């Protein structure tokens with residue numbers, strides 16, 4: 001087989017709309033590890049290939065003449081493209097200078113297609129496949145892009161900007177994300193070029209349309225937050241033109257409503273994932289389309305006042321769930337001494353199922369409790385013991401340490417208890 005056969009795989013796995021994702025029901029972001037793995041294999045083999053030739057030419061004292069041929073100049077340029085792709089995609093560039101990472105990725109991958117076709121005639125078939133894959137992705141991205149006017153509001157306590165797009169109110173599933181572009185001079189000269197992913201925090205066909213919560217993380221999100229504060233008066237909302245691409249990703253083939261219980265463990269702005277998923281469960285439960293009997297939201301924030309902007313939404317969810325067969329509990333944990341406005345105590349006292357506590361949640365015992373309740377419910381309702389338990393879904397979204405902690409706590413659960421509850425599935429967003 002030709003040496004370049006891996007190239008279309010690297011391109012395909014790096015696109016937002018790839019066939020493998022469609023077939024497996026997995027979002028592009030979850031398949032990205034394969035893009036990186038195959039990319040690294042290409043990097044190593046290409047460098048070994050080049051070093052072999054350099055060594056051979058040096059031994060024969062023909063380096064200058066050999067490298068000067070069109071074929072080998074193209075080979076050298078291909079090597080530079082592949083090495084710079086690797087260099088600029090290391091964690092340092094991705095975390096500190098995401099735009100440099102994207103710009104070098106797109107430019108190197110484009111130049112590589114030309115240089116490779118001059119270096120190796122036989123590669124042209126594979127290069128053609130890469131071009132087709134890329135154009136297919138680009139076309140779908142254009143088709144999946146919607147133009148709309150969004151209302152943006154600052155949520156000071158959470159350091160978030162709430163983006164609300166009323167016009168778009170269907171076409172996604174809980175847990176999916178969209179890629180957002182803001183067309184406004186307020187985002188700076190180049191702000192409109194950038195496109196950023198955000199998880200949808202509202203449900204499809206709901207009254208609010210498509211809602212995103214964008215946390216201040218760097219230059220672009222800070223500019224968005226600043227722009228949302230430019231309104232002259234409190235009542236007047238800031239409106240901006242947006243391009244929304246997607247939806248992408250999400251829970252794939254998992255259907256949370258088919259489990260007996262669900263626990264969402266989220267940190268900070270990870271709440272966006274849990275909001276849409278729980279809204280969805282409440283809606284399905286009210287239509288008797290959900291098997292979930294117990295749902296628990298564990299939200300870890302730094303400051304207790306972070307709850308204030310979302311308090312109405314959280315209490316609203318609890319109120320709506322009361323009319324269904326699903327019992328919803330929300331526990332907010334704050335990890336630092338409160339500096340902001342402390343949440344109104346009355347709002348908390350009104351709902352025993354909404355609690356605010358200092359410290360960190362003890363996840364292991366929370367899982368144990370919910371498993372107990374699920375098994376108890378199944379055994380009291382059915383004579384055919386435990387046949388009704390269809391598993392515990394655990395959704396986690398937040399810092400890596402939070403996700404690692406949840407995985408380890410689930411791992412420590414007794415295997416007999418896992419079987420009794422019908423199995424445990426952890427989804428990391």
Ligand SMILES: Cc1cc2nc3c(=O)[nH]c(=O)nc-3n(C[C@H](O)[C@H](O)[C@H](O)COP(=O)(O)OP(=O)(O)OC[C@H]3O[C@@H](n4cnc5c(N)ncnc54)[C@H](O)[C@@H]3O)c2cc1C
Nearest residue numbers: 094095098196197198199214215217218219220221269272
């Ligand atoms: C699938 C997905 C869903 C997300 N959902 C949410 C959400 O609901 N709410 C929320 O507040 N944040 C979410 N994020 C994170 C959000 O996309 C970044 O915080 C935002 O893009 C930062 O942009 P910036 O220029 O302000 O910050 P920067 O300083 O440029 O970057 C801060 C961090 O965000 C990463 N980042 C920057 N630009 C992008 C980009 N275009 N694509 C992916 N990562 C990027 C960088 O690697 C860096 O680690 C999500 C990210 C992903 C991948």
